[in-house]
Amino acid sequence: MTLADTAPAAEPRASLRERKKLATRRSLRRHALDLVAQRGFMHVTVEDIAEAADVSPRTFFNYFPSKEAALFGADPERVAALREGVLHQAPGEPALDALRQVLVAEARKVTSELGDLGGEPQEMLRRMKVVRADPHLRAAQSAHMANIESALAEALAERLGKDPARDPYPALLASIAGAVIRATTVFWASTGGAEPLDQLTDRAFQALADGMPEHCSLRPVIRTAAPGKDEE
Amino acid sequence: MTLADTAPAAEPRASLRERKKLATRRSLRRHALDLVAQRGFMHVTVEDIAEAADVSPRTFFNYFPSKEAALFGADPERVAALREGVLHQAPGEPALDALRQVLVAEARKVTSELGDLGGEPQEMLRRMKVVRADPHLRAAQSAHMANIESALAEALAERLGKDPARDPYPALLASIAGAVIRATTVFWASTGGAEPLDQLTDRAFQALADGMPEHCSLRPVIRTAAPGKDEE
DNA sequence: GGGTCATGTTGCGCTCACTGAAAGCTGGTA
DNA sequence: TACCAGCTTTCAGTGAGCGCAACATGACCC
Numbered sequence: 001m002t003l004a005d006t007a008p009a010a011e012p013r014a015s016l017r018e019r020k021k022l023a024t025r026r027s028l029r030r031h032a033l034d035l036v037a038q039r040g041f042m043h044v045t046v047e048d049i050a051e052a053a054d055v056s057p058r059t060f061f062n063y064f065p066s067k068e069a070a071l072f073g074a075d076p077e078r079v080a081a082l083r084e085g086v087l088h089q090a091p092g093e094p095a096l097d098a099l100r101q102v103l104v105a106e107a108r109k110v111t112s113e114l115g116d117l118g119g120e121p122q123e124m125l126r127r128m129k130v131v132r133a134d135p136h137l138r139a140a141q142s143a144h145m146a147n148i149e150s151a152l153a154e155a156l157a158e159r160l161g162k163d164p165a166r167d168p169y170p171a172l173l174a175s176i177a178g179a180v181i182r183a184t185t186v187f188w189a190s191t192g193g194a195e196p197l198d199q200l201t202d203r204a205f206q207a208l209a210d211g212m213p214e215h216c217s218l219r220p221v222i223r224t225a226a227p228g229k230d231e232e
Numbered sequence: 233m234t235l236a237d238t239a240p241a242a243e244p245r246a247s248l249r250e251r252k253k254l255a256t257r258r259s260l261r262r263h264a265l266d267l268v269a270q271r272g273f274m275h276v277t278v279e280d281i282a283e284a285a286d287v288s289p290r291t292f293f294n295y296f297p298s299k300e301a302a303l304f305g306a307d308p309e310r311v312a313a314l315r316e317g318v319l320h321q322a323p324g325e326p327a328l329d330a331l332r333q334v335l336v337a338e339a340r341k342v343t344s345e346l347g348d349l350g351g352e353p354q355e356m357l358r359r360m361k362v363v364r365a366d367p368h369l370r371a372a373q374s375a376h377m378a379n380i381e382s383a384l385a386e387a388l389a390e391r392l393g394k395d396p397a398r399d400p401y402p403a404l405l406a407s408i409a410g411a412v413i414r415a416t417t418v419f420w421a422s423t424g425g426a427e428p429l430d431q432l433t434d435r436a437f438q439a440l441a442d443g444m445p446e447h448c449s450l451r452p453v454i455r456t457a458a459p460g461k462d463e464e
Numbered sequence: 465g466g467g468t469c470a471t472g473t474t475g476c477g478c479t480c481a482c483t484g485a486a487a488g489c490t491g492g493t494a
Numbered sequence: 495t496a497c498c499a500g501c502t503t504t505c506a507g508t509g510a511g512c513g514c515a516a517c518a519t520g521a522c523c524c
Contacts, residue, residue, distance in 0.1 A: 015491080015492075016490095016491065017490085017491055017492075017500075017501080020490095020491090020501090021501080024501095045479090045480065045481085046480080046481065046482085047480085055502075055503090056502065056503050056504075057481095057482095058482095058483090058502075058503060058504075058505095059501085059503075061481085061482065061483075062501080065482090066481080066482080067480095067481070067482095094445075094446050095446060096443075096444050096446070135378075135379065138378050138382070139374075139375035139376070139378045139379060140375060141378075142374040142375050142377065142378035143371035143372060143374050143375040144371070145374065146367075146370050146371045146373075146374035147367065147371060150367070150370070160446065164422075165422055165423075168415060168416060168419035168432070168436070169439075169446070169448070171418065171419060172411075172412065172415040172416070172419075172436055172439070173444060174415075175411035175412070175414055175415040176408050176411045176412070176415075176440075176444070178411060179404075179407035179408045179410060179411035180404065180407070180408070183400060183403045183404040183406075183407040183408075184400060184404070186403065187400035187403060190396075190397055191397075200400065204400070204404055207401075208408075208440075208443065208444060209443045209444070210443055211328075211440065211441045211442055211443045212328050212404075212405060212408070212440060212441070213326075214326050214327055214328070214392065214401070216401070247520080247521075248520060248521085249471075249472080249520055249521075252472090252519095252520085253472080256472095277508090277509065277510085278509080278510065278511085279509085287474090288473065288474050288475075289474095289510095290473075290474060290475070290511095290512090291472085291473055291474070293510085293511060293512075294472075294473075298510080298511080299509095299510070299511095
């Protein structure tokens with residue numbers, strides 16, 4: 001495994017130490033995903049993953065707080081970026097719209113060829129397929145998302161100038177946003193990534209804005225303005 | 233601790249064995265809640281709980297699959313009831329409305345004086361206060377809710393005659409319903425139960441049906457008997 | 465009441481996730 | 495080169511959770 005690849009290196013090339021750390025992180029992530037895809041989450045131990053990545057088990061926990069985190073650990077920086085987006089995206093417009101824009105953009109990033117964290121293409125898809133297959137992992141994903149939802153709720157409350165202790169709206173919206181993300185992502189994986197995740201996300205938010213009608217257009221729709229759109 | 237109390241005994245009085253089992257279950261739940269409320273989830277071991285309830289630690293796991301489950305374990309029968317409700321409540325009406333009715337009714341039951349599982353009054357409130365305080369527990373609650381969401385999604389798909397593999401609507405709606413439950417419940421706890429949970433739930437669903445407008449009426453509204461619609 | 469069976473409880477041993485501390489290794493730097 | 499900061503490893507320990515084999519106890523029948 002070479003250390004200096006896959007990254008377009010827009011930055012002045014991090015120190016060797018940093019590169020090694022990033023490589024180890026990726027290696028752990030990658031091997032965790034591989035092993036879990038092969039054997040199922042339950043039948044993979046942290047020791048297995050560490051061994052595959054050629055580090056000690058203890059080192060695994062220096063990188064990830066839990067076995068699950070190696071699969072869908074969102075870096076703090078990404079959460080901070082979401083926060084930032086929720087606060088400042090589309091000022092003046094409704095928070096729901098801003099949230100929608102931010103999350104659609106995030107979905108696009110995460111599923112772009114490079115994959116998140118600069119990993120392999122399709123990595124996100126593989127990850128979600130694995131998650132989809134295992135109820136325990138779906139639960140763990142929900143748990144993980146709960147933390148992100150908290151951050152979102154906080155940001156939404158700030159944007160709206162509402163006191164979370166008095167108004168449930170920010171927390172409610174944040175929870176719903178999390179639900180949308182989880183549902184669309186799992187569905188996306190179940191179709192093998194046939195329809196881009198960002199479009200699915202956008203349509204889900206449209207349905208939400210329309211009051212979740214039963215015959216809503218969760219299937220491809222011709223929309224003006226933003227993303228080009230196809231019909232089915 | 234007497235065995236035969238708290239239950240109005242509409243039934244022919246279960247066998248001694250059944251009564252003991254139920255008593256043990258309640259005792260474990262109760263002591264788990266007490267201890268966690270005192271010391272925090274992290275600082276309570278299963279051994280502590282078992283000791284307090286006067287059973288062996290092994291027995292604890294005969295009743296609950298995990299430490300968390302003693303706090304917010306929904307009995308399978310209750311989930312089955314939800315499923316049933318989603319399938320057959322308000323036939324002909326939109327699934328969202330049926331879901332709303334079912335969950336509002338559930339909220340009323342769960343927060344009724346008797347508490348769920350026939351426990352103490354206010355037990356639900358104490359439980360949710362504890363959950364609200366601890367991020368780990370909030371995550372665990374999300375994880376737990378994910379399972380219920382799966383059941384809801386299945387039921388919704390059946391009701392709507394939609395194929396979950398082709399249409400994300402049922403899963404999306406189920407996830408959102410779970411999000412609504414979690415958000416409203418946590419908020420309800422944060423207000424100390426000032427406003428009835430079922431009303432909060434109903435208003436949250438109203439907001440959802442209205443497309444989550446920012447200035448929606450999540451605060452008390454004068455509403456007539458049945459969901460006779462209000463304008464905001 | 466006594467015998468028998470089904471069911472529930474317990475003790476034991478084990479795996480594995482996860483953590484703190486101390487010692488060893490390695491890259492950055494003067 | 496020498497030193498220091500930061501990373502990795504080893505080690506020892508806690509605690510969740512599970513399978514299994516006794517053991518205890520209601521339930522049932524006579």
